[in-house]
Amino acid sequence: MIQLDDLGVSFGKGTRRFDAVRNVTLDIAEGEAFGLVGESGSGKSTVLNAIAGLIGSYSGAIRIDGAPAGPQRTGAQRRLLQMVLQDPYGSLHPRHTIDKILSEPLLIQRLDGIERRVEHALADVGLKPEHRFRFPHQLSGGQRQRVAIARAIILEPRILLLDEPTSALDVSVQAEVLNLLRRLRRERRFTTVMVSHNLAVVAYMCDRVAVMSRGRILETGSSAELAKGGFSHPYSRQLWNASSGYNRDLLKELWDDA
Numbered sequence: 001m002i003q004l005d006d007l008g009v010s011f012g013k014g015t016r017r018f019d020a021v022r023n024v025t026l027d028i029a030e031g032e033a034f035g036l037v038g039e040s041g042s043g044k045s046t047v048l049n050a051i052a053g054l055i056g057s058y059s060g061a062i063r064i065d066g067a068p069a070g071p072q073r074t075g076a077q078r079r080l081l082q083m084v085l086q087d088p089y090g091s092l093h094p095r096h097t098i099d100k101i102l103s104e105p106l107l108i109q110r111l112d113g114i115e116r117r118v119e120h121a122l123a124d125v126g127l128k129p130e131h132r133f134r135f136p137h138q139l140s141g142g143q144r145q146r147v148a149i150a151r152a153i154i155l156e157p158r159i160l161l162l163d164e165p166t167s168a169l170d171v172s173v174q175a176e177v178l179n180l181l182r183r184l185r186r187e188r189r190f191t192t193v194m195v196s197h198n199l200a201v202v203a204y205m206c207d208r209v210a211v212m213s214r215g216r217i218l219e220t221g222s223s224a225e226l227a228k229g230g231f232s233h234p235y236s237r238q239l240w241n242a243s244s245g246y247n248r249d250l251l252k253e254l255w256d257d258a
């Protein structure tokens with residue numbers, strides 16, 4: 001269970017200080033898929049980073065399973081929570097092979113059976129054994145994002161944080177990677193919190209959605225409500241309508257693929 005209680009995050013000092021996140025209160029249940037949607041700069045990634053323990057100074061409370069979260073988390077607690085970012089190229093070491101990229105977190109956590117775990121993780125995300133000794137630049141964008149997902153799940157986390165995990169990919173590749181994430185979630189039953197500006201992606205991937213604007217949550221509801229146009233705030237409807245053409249294309253790809 002992830003609980004945010006009146007979370008606030010500010011950046012800058014003095015007259016340059018501004019509130020990136022204000023009064024965010026949320027309960028995300030064990031096993032739930034939760035989505036945060038909003039335009040660029042609305043504060044979605046800051047909320048995700050705060051849950052990940054990457055924000056040193058905040059007001060309010062962040063609890064995971066009742067325990068305070070933040071930079072003071074232990075290594076074991078950090079292992080339970082993994083993150084996948086938008087740009088797999090930036091987050092994968094360019095001079096490390098895929099084998100090294102996947103082995104490293106296991107070595108840091110002093111886990112045994114590294115060979116077997118790497119093999120399983122590659123197969124789980126649909127990569128072939130021959131990809132194992134390549135470098136990131138020798139893979140396609142979709143394959144690189146599969147490596148980033150493998151690196152996150154290899155530690156068997158209970159919570160997966162996804163920050164725009166497919167927005168750097170072509171539409172057809174997005175569909176493949178989103179379906180992969182859905183399958184993994186079904187099989188492994190982890191809790192996911194996903195950030196996206198794309199309402200189609202969030203409606204497809206998540207059980208429940210919060211719409212953010214200027215650092216605040218405007219409203220929260222189920223994805224089914226969102227897809228039916230059931231959100232009441234004009235800003236939510238505007239977001240939905242603005243991307244509906246793109247949504248239709250992406251949703252078609254997704255359902256064709258599922």
Ligand SMILES: Nc1ncnc2c1ncn2[C@@H]1O[C@H](COP(=O)(O)OP(=O)(O)OP(=O)(O)O)[C@@H](O)[C@H]1O
Pocket residue numbers: 011012020038039040041042043044045046047197
């Ligand atoms: N480390 C930081 N220092 C200063 N300002 C920051 C920092 N991180 C985020 N911000 C600012 O906080 C605001 C919210 O940023 P955030 O990344 O959370 O938005 P977002 O909704 O995820 O946007 P995007 O979709 O573009 O990533 C923005 O105005 C951003 O410039």
